Amino acid sequence: MKRPDKKNIVIFASGSGSNAQRLLEHFERHPEIRVAALFSNNPKAYALQRAETYHVPALLFSRDEFYNSDKVLRQVQQFKPDLIVLAGFLWLVPQSLLHAFPDKIINIHPALLPRYGGKGMHGLNVHTAVVQAGDSESGITIHRINEEYDKGEFILQEYCPVHPEDTPEELAARVLQLEHKYLPLVVEKLLLEKDEL
Numbered sequence: 001m002k003r004p005d006k007k008n009i010v011i012f013a014s015g016s017g018s019n020a021q022r023l024l025e026h027f028e029r030h031p032e033i034r035v036a037a038l039f040s041n042n043p044k045a046y047a048l049q050r051a052e053t054y055h056v057p058a059l060l061f062s063r064d065e066f067y068n069s070d071k072v073l074r075q076v077q078q079f080k081p082d083l084i085v086l087a088g089f090l091w092l093v094p095q096s097l098l099h100a101f102p103d104k105i106i107n108i109h110p111a112l113l114p115r116y117g118g119k120g121m122h123g124l125n126v127h128t129a130v131v132q133a134g135d136s137e138s139g140i141t142i143h144r145i146n147e148e149y150d151k152g153e154f155i156l157q158e159y160c161p162v163h164p165e166d167t168p169e170e171l172a173a174r175v176l177q178l179e180h181k182y183l184p185l186v187v188e189k190l191l192l193e194k195d196e197l
């Protein structure tokens with residue numbers, strides 16, 4: 001049974017969902033916050049199974065439903081989200097959702113924005129670009145979203161080194177550790193209006 005007093009998180013994920021998993025774990029027995037639902041655009045997303053394992057409703061939607069109807073918006077509204085977390089979600093969020101939840105949608109990006117953001121900059125594409133540029137550090141950016149890919153207000157950036165011999169895969173693994181550590185803490189801080197992580 002849902003307890004009405006908890007704050008609700010709704011997750012959007014397109015792929016494996018290891019960040020979603022961290023949120024599911026972190027808030028499973030949390031006294032004040034719950035993961036209310038996970039939405040995905042991808043029928044093969046392992047994130048859907050992760051949600052089901054935690055007995056969290058997992059909802060699948062099509063491109064047409066997302067962009068040409070208000071079906072997804074209405075479904076999301078049923079879960080009364082206090083925060084919507086894009087955790088490896090690859091589609092641009094439509095205006096209707098942005099307007100319904102102003103300042104309530106955040107994204108995690110596996111690089112130090114504003115560099116290495118924008119359309120097509122996801123997954124290994126990001127880490128390949130960082131390694132090829134010869135940067136000595138990378139990291140994560142957790143930010144609010146707006147109408148453009150990776151352009152909303154920053155909430156947190158955390159850094160890690162890039163070693164000269166790194167492959168994109170090695171860098172991805174290092175960055176993912178930061179994502180897993182900080183995403184649940186940022187969500188908790190925002191929802192509980194804490195001053196610190």
Ligand code: GRF
Nearest residue numbers: 015016017018019088108110
């Ligand atoms: C993560 O690097 C996330 O920052 C990015 O996509 C990846 C998704 O990983 N947006 P997962 O699906 O959470 O395992």
